[in-house]
Amino acid sequence: MTDTLATWGGWAPAVRDDPFGHFAEARARCPVQKARLADGHPAWVVLGYDAARRALNDPRISKDMLAALADDGDVVAEGLPGPEFSRHMLNVDPPDHTRLRRLVSRAFTPSRVAALEPAVRAIAGNLLDELDDAGPGATVDLIEGYAYPLPFRVIGELLGIPAADRPRLHAWFGVLLTGWAGDPPAEAVRASDGIVACLRELVEDKRRHPADDLVSVLVAAEDDALSTQELLSSLFQLIVAGHDTTASLIGNGVVALLDHPGQLRALLADPGRLPGAVDELIRFTAPVPHATFRVTAEPVTLDGVQIPAHEQVLVCLGSANRDPDRFPAPDVLDIGRDDGPNLGFGHGIHYCLGAPLARLEARVAFEELLGRHPGLRLAVDRDALAWAHGDGLVLRGLVSLPIVLGPRRG
Numbered sequence: 427m428t429d430t431l432a433t434w435g436g437w438a439p440a441v442r443d444d445p446f447g448h449f450a451e452a453r454a455r456c457p458v459q460k461a462r463l464a465d466g467h468p469a470w471v472v473l474g475y476d477a478a479r480r481a482l483n484d485p486r487i488s489k490d491m492l493a494a495l496a497d498d499g500d501v502v503a504e505g506l507p508g509p510e511f512s513r514h515m516l517n518v519d520p521p522d523h524t525r526l527r528r529l530v531s532r533a534f535t536p537s538r539v540a541a542l543e544p545a546v547r548a549i550a551g552n553l554l555d556e557l558d559d560a561g562p563g564a565t566v567d568l569i570e571g572y573a574y575p576l577p578f579r580v581i582g583e584l585l586g587i588p589a590a591d592r593p594r595l596h597a598w599f600g601v602l603l604t605g606w607a608g609d610p611p612a613e614a615v616r617a618s619d620g621i622v623a624c625l626r627e628l629v630e631d632k633r634r635h636p637a638d639d640l641v642s643v644l645v646a647a648e649d650d651a652l653s654t655q656e657l658l659s660s661l662f663q664l665i666v667a668g669h670d671t672t673a674s675l676i677g678n679g680v681v682a683l684l685d686h687p688g689q690l691r692a693l694l695a696d697p698g699r700l701p702g703a704v705d706e707l708i709r710f711t712a713p714v715p716h717a718t719f720r721v722t723a724e725p726v727t728l729d730g731v732q733i734p735a736h737e738q739v740l741v742c743l744g745s746a747n748r749d750p751d752r753f754p755a756p757d758v759l760d761i762g763r764d765d766g767p768n769l770g771f772g773h774g775i776h777y778c779l780g781a782p783l784a785r786l787e788a789r790v791a792f793e794e795l796l797g798r799h800p801g802l803r804l805a806v807d808r809d810a811l812a813w814a815h816g817d818g819l820v821l822r823g824l825v826s827l828p829i830v831l832g833p834r835r836g
């Protein structure tokens with residue numbers, strides 16, 4: 427490794443807030459390039475759409491980072507809460523991946539997801555009622571009061587997390603997901619310990635009192651098809667994957683629509699366009715700008731660039747989704763865009779298992795919010811918005827979103 431490698435991550439706040447120009451410059455230089463991460467590890471960053479799609483679908487590019495670490499690979503060390511919570515579908519290859527994904531998929535059948543719509547709508551309505559109590563001219567934080575609790579409550583329902591445990595889990599995950607480079611801060615370690623203890627208790631409780639929820643389904647498969655480590659890891663991963671991502675999509679999406687009043691008007695005039703708009707907002711605002719880390723099990727050539735074996739690969743979905751070779755006028759937000767699928771939910775065998783649920787949650791969240799408050803506006807200057815997630819690369823969302831909701835319609 428030489429010191430001439432470009433750095434990837436650990437960017438200045440302005441780049442973190444709006445990384446797309448940075449992605450475009452890097453992609454124009456080379457769609458597949460070796461870089462150094464903020465924590466010092468090297469990684470091959472994949473920026474072009476075509477190369478990204480191939481990388482995500484290439485069985486020679488493994489998701490088993492623990493095996494790579496055990497092999498002394500120069501890869502990012504396992505984050506909190508540590509290896510015991512790392513045996514979930516997003517961290518393993520087939521056949522383990524197939525087995526784990528099949529078990530959890532039982533909760534995400536189209537009919538099960540569709541059946542959640544009334545519950546999601548009720549959660550959205552209740553949260554808006556609470557925000558409305560502040561009055562039409564008051565400033566409310568749409569992240570704290572709506573975008574974050576909505577998916578968190580939904581995943582809580584799906585998993586069967588007792589209502590009494592949700593506030594502390596919510597707070598702990600908030601700490602854990604801020605992201606950092608290098609050693610975790612003490613408060614993240616405390617949060618992680620709290621989550622571990624809470625999930626262990628939850629599993630113990632469902633062993634004694636099974637119910638109609640996903641934890642009980644997984645507990646029933648324990649021993650036969652699933653080890654306890656895999657069970658706990660799967661729960662942890664589902665909670666992580668299932669809330670901050672969708673929260674960021676809702677927050678980022680509101681900002682993007684306020685930035686583009688013509689698109690907002692088009693949506694208000696015809697809410698039937700929301701399903702298409704949600705996918706375009708994912709493409710345009712990149713709530714998950716990078717896929718999780720991968721490692722080459724053998725040499726792989728992408729876009730003419732040869733990546734040696736045992737090297738780390740980072741697919742930049744936010745760049746791929748703005749690749750002009752794939753999307754005409756990629757930097758334009760167009761809720762009527764008809765260019766086919768984007769990579770916002772990934773691709774290949776690790777394609778987001780929760781995509782149908784995320785789409786449902788985002789559609790209902792926008793329907794309820796915009797239906798009730800079509801005149802909502804930012805309560806601060808656009809430049810004053812604070813984007814979160816420190817040096818973490820996988821999530822892009824706001825710390826807070828001060829909004830004046832305006833008068834309530836209907």
Ligand code: HEM
Nearest residue numbers: 515516667668671672675717718771772776778779780784
């Ligand atoms: C806007 C919201 C969401 C976005 C943008 C998103 C994005 C993604 C992406 C990009 C991946 C692939 C990561 C990779 O290949 O490295 C993924 C995987 C996954 N997501 Fe989501 N996600 C969202 C919401 C959800 C929700 C609500 C759930 C569940 C409740 C969920 C569960 C999962 C799971 C289980 C995987 C792993 C699939 C596998 O390894 O086979 N996601 N997601």
